[in-house]
Protein backbone atom coordinates (compact mmCIF):
# COMPACT_ATOMS: atom_id res chain seq x y z
CA UNK A 1 0.00 0.00 0.00
CA UNK A 2 2.94 2.34 -0.38
CA UNK A 3 2.50 3.52 -4.00
CA UNK A 4 -0.28 6.07 -3.85
CA UNK A 5 -1.53 8.16 -6.76
CA UNK A 6 -2.80 11.17 -4.82
CA UNK A 7 -4.75 12.48 -7.82
CA UNK A 8 -7.31 9.78 -6.99
CA UNK A 9 -7.72 10.94 -3.40
CA UNK A 10 -9.23 13.96 -1.65
CA UNK A 11 -6.88 16.78 -0.66
CA UNK A 12 -5.81 17.21 2.95
CA UNK A 13 -7.81 20.43 3.10
CA UNK A 14 -11.16 20.70 1.32
CA UNK A 15 -12.83 23.99 2.37
CA UNK A 16 -16.40 22.70 2.04
CA UNK A 17 -15.47 19.97 4.54
CA UNK A 18 -15.05 22.38 7.44
CA UNK A 19 -13.09 20.28 9.92
CA UNK A 20 -10.48 19.43 7.26
CA UNK A 21 -9.55 23.14 7.30
CA UNK A 22 -8.87 22.97 11.03
CA UNK A 23 -6.81 19.79 11.03
CA UNK A 24 -5.26 19.63 7.58
CA UNK A 25 -1.51 20.38 7.41
CA UNK A 26 -0.63 23.94 6.41
CA UNK A 27 3.13 23.49 6.30
CA UNK A 28 5.20 21.39 3.95
CA UNK A 29 5.89 17.82 4.93
CA UNK A 30 9.04 16.89 6.80
CA UNK A 31 11.45 14.43 5.26
CA UNK A 32 11.46 11.66 7.79
CA UNK A 33 13.03 9.09 5.51
CA UNK A 34 15.98 8.21 7.73
CA UNK A 35 13.92 8.20 10.89
CA UNK A 36 11.28 6.12 9.19
CA UNK A 37 13.81 3.60 7.95
CA UNK A 38 15.13 3.15 11.47
CA UNK A 39 11.63 2.81 12.88
CA UNK A 40 10.68 0.38 10.12
CA UNK A 41 13.63 -1.83 10.96
CA UNK A 42 12.41 -1.97 14.54
CA UNK A 43 8.88 -2.67 13.45
CA UNK A 44 9.94 -5.41 11.07
CA UNK A 45 11.48 -7.18 14.00
CA UNK A 46 8.36 -6.74 16.07
CA UNK A 47 5.80 -7.46 13.39
CA UNK A 48 7.31 -10.17 11.25
CA UNK A 49 4.79 -12.59 9.79
CA UNK A 50 1.38 -11.89 8.34
CA UNK A 51 -1.78 -10.69 10.05
CA UNK A 52 -3.28 -14.06 9.25
CA UNK A 53 -0.65 -15.63 11.50
CA UNK A 54 -1.24 -13.21 14.36
CA UNK A 55 -4.96 -12.48 14.26
CA UNK A 56 -7.90 -14.88 14.18
CA UNK A 57 -11.26 -13.13 13.86
CA UNK A 58 -14.04 -14.24 16.15
CA UNK A 59 -16.79 -16.40 14.71
CA UNK A 60 -19.29 -13.51 14.49
CA UNK A 61 -16.90 -10.59 14.03
CA UNK A 62 -17.96 -10.23 10.36
CA UNK A 63 -21.66 -10.48 11.20
CA UNK A 64 -22.95 -7.19 12.60
CA UNK A 65 -26.47 -8.63 12.59
CA UNK A 66 -25.43 -11.14 15.26
CA UNK A 67 -22.32 -9.80 17.00
CA UNK A 68 -24.07 -7.48 19.46
CA UNK A 69 -27.41 -9.14 20.02
CA UNK A 70 -28.82 -9.02 23.54
CA UNK A 71 -31.83 -11.23 23.19
CA UNK A 72 -33.19 -9.74 19.99
CA UNK A 73 -32.34 -8.96 16.40
CA UNK A 74 -31.28 -5.46 15.30
CA UNK A 75 -33.89 -3.37 13.52
CA UNK A 76 -33.57 -2.30 9.91
CA UNK A 77 -32.85 -3.67 6.46
CA UNK A 78 -30.42 -6.60 6.49
CA UNK A 79 -27.73 -6.43 3.82
CA UNK A 80 -24.65 -8.36 2.74
CA UNK A 81 -21.56 -6.36 1.73
CA UNK A 82 -18.93 -8.36 -0.11
CA UNK A 83 -16.07 -7.86 -2.52
CA UNK A 84 -12.37 -8.36 -2.98
CA UNK A 85 -9.22 -6.55 -1.96
CA UNK A 86 -7.08 -6.12 -5.07
CA UNK A 87 -3.74 -4.59 -5.94
CA UNK A 88 -3.30 -2.28 -8.92
CA UNK A 89 -2.64 -5.27 -11.20
CA UNK A 90 -6.03 -6.70 -10.23
CA UNK A 91 -4.54 -9.52 -8.22
CA UNK A 92 -6.17 -10.53 -4.93
CA UNK A 93 -4.55 -9.46 -1.67
CA UNK A 94 -5.11 -12.05 1.07
CA UNK A 95 -4.70 -11.57 4.82
CA UNK A 96 -5.77 -7.91 4.94
CA UNK A 97 -7.52 -6.89 8.16
CA UNK A 98 -10.76 -5.20 7.14
CA UNK A 99 -12.65 -3.29 9.82
CA UNK A 100 -15.95 -1.50 9.34
CA UNK A 101 -18.03 0.83 11.48
CA UNK A 102 -21.33 2.52 10.78
CA UNK A 103 -24.50 4.16 12.06
CA UNK A 104 -27.57 2.07 12.79
CA UNK A 105 -30.81 2.00 10.82
CA UNK A 106 -31.88 5.26 12.47
CA UNK A 107 -28.67 7.10 11.63
CA UNK A 108 -26.96 6.98 15.01
CA UNK A 109 -23.58 5.58 16.06
CA UNK A 110 -23.25 3.52 19.22
CA UNK A 111 -20.68 6.01 20.49
CA UNK A 112 -20.86 8.48 23.37
CA UNK A 113 -19.86 11.40 21.16
CA UNK A 114 -22.83 10.88 18.87
CA UNK A 115 -25.68 12.87 20.44
CA UNK A 116 -27.99 12.82 17.42
CA UNK A 117 -31.56 12.59 18.64
CA UNK A 118 -32.27 9.22 17.03
CA UNK A 119 -32.79 5.85 18.73
CA UNK A 120 -29.92 3.59 19.66
CA UNK A 121 -30.42 -0.10 18.96
CA UNK A 122 -29.41 -2.30 21.91
CA UNK A 123 -28.86 -5.20 19.52
CA UNK A 124 -26.57 -3.38 17.12
CA UNK A 125 -23.07 -2.03 17.80
CA UNK A 126 -22.16 -1.21 14.20
CA UNK A 127 -18.62 -2.61 14.29
CA UNK A 128 -17.19 -5.61 12.47
CA UNK A 129 -13.96 -7.07 11.13
CA UNK A 130 -12.58 -9.92 9.08
CA UNK A 131 -9.52 -10.96 7.09
CA UNK A 132 -9.53 -11.12 3.30
CA UNK A 133 -9.22 -14.76 2.27
CA UNK A 134 -6.88 -16.44 -0.22
CA UNK A 135 -8.92 -14.96 -3.08
CA UNK A 136 -8.84 -11.48 -1.53
CA UNK A 137 -12.54 -11.83 -0.76
CA UNK A 138 -14.40 -10.59 2.27
CA UNK A 139 -18.04 -10.71 3.38
CA UNK A 140 -19.96 -8.75 6.01
CA UNK A 141 -23.54 -9.11 7.18
CA UNK A 142 -25.02 -5.92 8.54
CA UNK A 143 -27.93 -3.48 8.70
CA UNK A 144 -28.23 -0.75 6.10
CA UNK A 145 -27.22 2.51 7.82
CA UNK A 146 -29.43 5.59 7.61
CA UNK A 147 -28.45 9.14 6.75
CA UNK A 148 -27.70 11.40 9.69
CA UNK A 149 -27.28 15.15 10.26
CA UNK A 150 -23.91 16.68 11.08
CA UNK A 151 -22.62 20.13 11.91
CA UNK A 152 -20.61 20.93 8.79
CA UNK A 153 -23.10 23.51 7.48
CA UNK A 154 -26.82 24.30 7.95
CA UNK A 155 -29.06 21.32 7.21
CA UNK A 156 -26.08 19.08 6.44
CA UNK A 157 -26.78 15.35 6.12
CA UNK A 158 -24.35 12.53 5.46
CA UNK A 159 -25.45 10.04 2.82
CA UNK A 160 -25.80 6.41 3.88
CA UNK A 161 -22.29 5.02 4.23
CA UNK A 162 -20.07 2.41 5.86
CA UNK A 163 -16.56 3.27 7.06
CA UNK A 164 -13.76 0.88 6.05
CA UNK A 165 -10.22 0.50 7.40
CA UNK A 166 -7.76 -1.89 5.76
CA UNK A 167 -4.45 -2.85 7.32
CA UNK A 168 -1.91 -4.94 5.45
CA UNK A 169 1.35 -6.26 6.83
CA UNK A 170 1.72 -3.55 9.45
CA UNK A 171 -0.11 -0.60 10.93
CA UNK A 172 1.73 1.84 8.63
CA UNK A 173 0.04 0.34 5.56
CA UNK A 174 -3.47 1.48 6.31
CA UNK A 175 -6.24 2.60 3.96
CA UNK A 176 -9.33 4.32 5.37
CA UNK A 177 -12.30 4.97 3.13
CA UNK A 178 -16.09 5.03 3.01
CA UNK A 179 -18.52 2.94 0.99
CA UNK A 180 -21.67 4.59 -0.32
CA UNK A 181 -24.91 3.18 -1.75
CA UNK A 182 -26.07 3.52 -5.36
CA UNK A 183 -28.73 6.09 -6.13
CA UNK A 184 -28.42 7.98 -2.86
CA UNK A 185 -29.77 11.50 -3.56
CA UNK A 186 -27.59 12.97 -0.80
CA UNK A 187 -24.30 12.11 -2.52
CA UNK A 188 -24.20 15.29 -4.58
CA UNK A 189 -24.61 17.43 -1.45
CA UNK A 190 -21.94 15.72 0.64
CA UNK A 191 -18.61 17.58 0.91
CA UNK A 192 -16.77 14.46 2.06
CA UNK A 193 -17.90 12.51 -1.01
CA UNK A 194 -17.33 15.56 -3.22
CA UNK A 195 -13.78 15.98 -1.92
CA UNK A 196 -12.82 12.87 -3.85
CA UNK A 197 -11.97 13.72 -7.48
CA UNK A 198 -14.90 13.09 -9.80
CA UNK A 199 -13.18 10.34 -11.76
CA UNK A 200 -12.66 8.35 -8.56
CA UNK A 201 -16.05 8.91 -6.95
CA UNK A 202 -17.75 5.94 -8.62
CA UNK A 203 -15.23 3.62 -6.99
CA UNK A 204 -16.63 4.66 -3.59
CA UNK A 205 -20.15 3.48 -4.52
CA UNK A 206 -21.15 -0.15 -4.06
CA UNK A 207 -23.27 -1.90 -6.68
CA UNK A 208 -26.41 -3.89 -6.00
CA UNK A 209 -25.48 -7.50 -6.81
CA UNK A 210 -28.17 -10.19 -6.89
CA UNK A 211 -25.37 -12.76 -6.90
CA UNK A 212 -24.47 -11.65 -3.39
CA UNK A 213 -28.07 -11.28 -2.27
CA UNK A 214 -29.30 -14.11 -0.04
CA UNK A 215 -32.87 -14.95 -1.03
CA UNK A 216 -35.52 -14.23 1.59
CA UNK A 217 -32.86 -12.80 3.91
CA UNK A 218 -30.75 -9.86 2.71
CA UNK A 219 -29.92 -7.79 -0.36
CA UNK A 220 -26.29 -7.92 -1.48
CA UNK A 221 -23.90 -5.10 -2.36
CA UNK A 222 -20.58 -5.54 -4.14
CA UNK A 223 -17.64 -3.34 -3.16
CA UNK A 224 -14.10 -4.08 -4.36
CA UNK A 225 -11.20 -2.16 -2.83
CA UNK A 226 -8.04 -1.43 -4.81
CA UNK A 227 -5.23 -0.61 -2.43
CA UNK A 228 -2.83 1.34 -4.68
CA UNK A 229 -2.28 2.82 -8.15
CA UNK A 230 -4.47 4.82 -10.53
CA UNK A 231 -7.51 2.62 -9.83
CA UNK A 232 -7.16 2.92 -6.08
CA UNK A 233 -10.21 3.30 -3.87
CA UNK A 234 -10.22 6.89 -2.63
CA UNK A 235 -8.73 7.37 0.79
CA UNK A 236 -10.03 9.81 3.37
CA UNK A 237 -7.87 12.82 3.98
CA UNK A 238 -5.01 11.39 5.94
CA UNK A 239 -5.46 13.10 9.28
CA UNK A 240 -8.82 11.39 9.64
CA UNK A 241 -7.35 7.90 9.41
CA UNK A 242 -7.08 6.95 13.03
CA UNK A 243 -10.21 8.38 14.46
CA UNK A 244 -13.53 6.68 14.83
CA UNK A 245 -16.20 8.51 12.92
CA UNK A 246 -18.61 10.51 14.99
CA UNK A 247 -21.74 12.39 14.21
CA UNK A 248 -19.98 15.64 14.98
CA UNK A 249 -17.24 15.14 12.40
CA UNK A 250 -18.46 12.84 9.65
Ligand SMILES: [Fe+2]
Nearest residue numbers: 163245246250
Ligand atom coordinates in the same frame (compact mmCIF):
# COMPACT_ATOMS: atom_id res chain seq x y z
FE1 LIG B 1 -19.92 8.24 9.32
